[in-house]
Amino acid sequence: MAYDFDFFVIGAGSGGVRSARIAAGHGAKVAIAEEYRVGGTCVIRGCVPKKLLVIGAHFAEDLVDARRFGWRIEGQSFDWPTLRDHVLADVDRLNRAYQSTLDTHGVTTFHARAELVGANRVRVGDREVTAAHVLIATGARPQVPDDIEGAGRGITSNEVFHLEALPRRIAIVGGGYIANEFAGIFHQLGSSVTQVLRGNRLLKEWEPALADRLLAISMEKGIDVRLNAAPSRVEQLKDGSLRLHLAHGRTVEVDQLLWATGRVPNADGLGLEALGVQRAHRGQIVVDDRGATNLPWLHAVGDVTDRVQLTPVAIREGHALADRLFGGRDWRVDYDHIPSAVFSHPPLASVGLTEPEARERLGGVRIFTADFRPMKNVLAGRDERALYKLVVDAASDRLVGAHMIGPEAPEILQALAIAVKAGLTKAELDATMALHPTMAEELVLMR
Template sequence: MATFDFDLVVIGGGSGGVRAARIAAGHGARVALAEEHLLGGTCVIRGCVPKKLFVYGSHFAEDLRDARRFGWRVPTPEFDWITLRDNVLSEVMRLEGLYRQTLGNAGVTIYGQRATLSGEHEVTLDDGTVLTAAKILIATGARPALPPIPGTDLGITSNEVFHIDHLPERIIITGGGYIANEFAGIFNKLGSKVTLLNRTSTMLRGYDEQIRDRLIQISTLKGIDIRFEAQIERIEKADDASLNVMIANGEEIPTDCVLFATGRLPNSAGMGLEDLGVEFDPVGAIVVDERFRTAVPSIFAVGDVINRVQLTPVAIREGHAFADTEFGGKPRSVDYDCIPSAVFSHPPLAAVGLTEAQAREQFGGAKIYTSDFRPMRNVLADRNERALYKMVCHPETHRVLGLHMIGPDAPEILQAAAVAVKAGLTKDAFDDTVALHPSMAEELVLMR
């Protein structure tokens, strides 16, 4: 048998790669991990974690205003971007250190360099070091996609937004997905004038239409300028260092910052995979089977680079399943059905299962139940913002096919409810459950 330096070399230190490395090492494998940046990947370093902390920070704008209605004498608040930015980045570095410590405790050898494949069992680091391994796992994630227009270098992406030196007075965000809507809410609450440009007529594709429409309505009332079918043609720098954004209808919009949130592409190029016979789909995602094997028997891939579901918990499950299957003697696959998701907009929305349109298409009909209400806190705060919960059921069996929510704490509430949907419970099971009063979550068992 061939002798290798390691049983497994993981390229990429994000959620999927770290989990795979740690679990494989726990099964007794000799594991190395190469990461050219910081450990934690998109989620910890430039995605979920810093984004959620910015969401928390921006919520204080409403919280401080609402506090006055609850009897608190709150002086006029002042916001300091640098304080929030630096505290968030400090937390990111703390978490990065914990990832490094966890891998070290598990016995994983960490190489802080870029790695490319120089053979089916061989990885070459930037300094020329060659590592051999029985198996190689690609977990390099994805990167922001940029439109092919003049002036893209004048804008930023979600990679850079957490590092900017000041809060822009005006910001244009281009995109219609969760990243665009989340940052639109963040910058709007922090005081920026936000213009959201979506090149199509649909925002947040994949979410239920009623929930999407409610977010658009609320966002517009909060002062976010949302424009559909607005295609940017080019960006130019003005004499005063501001930017001019030209859109396809001939309009010119002045701004201080342009944030591109136009999707993400798999990080699969330039690694030597093509030369080895690894296959890719049209967007560059690595093609794998149910056990995350590529066309090359010794090379595997998990996470955003395979572009199945670009969510951190999914990458973690894929990495864990890979390690258990290949090194733990416990073959496992990942169930991609009924995955809950959320958009941390203002207010947040969350969903699991089929939308109304999907249910009607699959089953020829659907039973729909809703609760459209004003949360108690909003009533006393004198805010007219309403929450909307929606349940999609099978037209005959009444099994709950989907739950869709927009309102305060919607993601926190949905996580528990997603268990019921995954378990295949019916509307009767919800009706038979006593409400927890007073709460927003009780609306789940009161829908008619």
């Protein structure tokens, strides 16, 4: 059968764009459909603009600390529209860059919603096309609770980048990475921040020592963290502000409410049910380790599979799929030892097993920690401390986990992730000469 395209990608986020580009590079005739903007969540309304806000927020403390380093900056002030508009302008630049990449590689772009209407058939806008292979890379979307009255009065991470003004008081519901990142951003920019959690700890999947340290630092900075405070109702007051009703009769009044309660796979409305595509309990598309669904011509990568919701994972999955289908190279994504970060204030970074995970899987482990004040904090007169933690398999001396909270933790951990991935031993770390004076030298000085 002759098809209109060899490869049709639904969703022009990081995974979809990479897969389309690689497939086109192998000589395939490729099309991609995107109903919003080319670039996807990470580039348009996720990790990239959020990281720019994080950088902007860091100046709040830097300007204060500068005085201890001899700098006098008079009359400083913050203007939210300036930061917001510069961030959005950079998003526009990246959107153009992603589109240019597709155009350069000869990928046909449909700026319209796509839906499967039969085997190898896609309706895109007002036309139908056929493709030998179809990839779904539609990502995930913010989850808004459907069991809380008035929940629609809040916003999500999709809308937060477009706020007209910086809220004087904001409540952020959630304890995961998105909630903690925006709590740090808004606090540093001058908002009064209340962070509301259903449970009793931040970042429940992370190394407990890091999560506990972040909680202590956040509260010391002035973020009002409410634990075991499940929201029950959102009430709008006469002056336009909101009253968030919590468990045990508690309330908090704010000017803005941000839901940061997780993300759900974006797989609805794609025609999957009529074709019998297998989905799991959260609506995610079920795939094997090659990104294949239960239909031989249909594939899925990235957050829509709900496997690992990280941009680099989606990119690698999309690349591997294109290589297998069109490049004659069949390789698998390795999901072991994926590094991750939380760009909170201060940031966290982690790779490998946490201490509880290592004790459960390996039995005997050795733990090494460095708990110190970075030089900048010492001279600035800040008591805030960094914490580094290494988890080592006692039987083999192999480094199986590394966890950090402190300035530049994600930048430092990327190199250490190589050591964990390579299976280096603690003895090999100890044999590495320290680079002095740095925070990173602590990683080779723990005894």
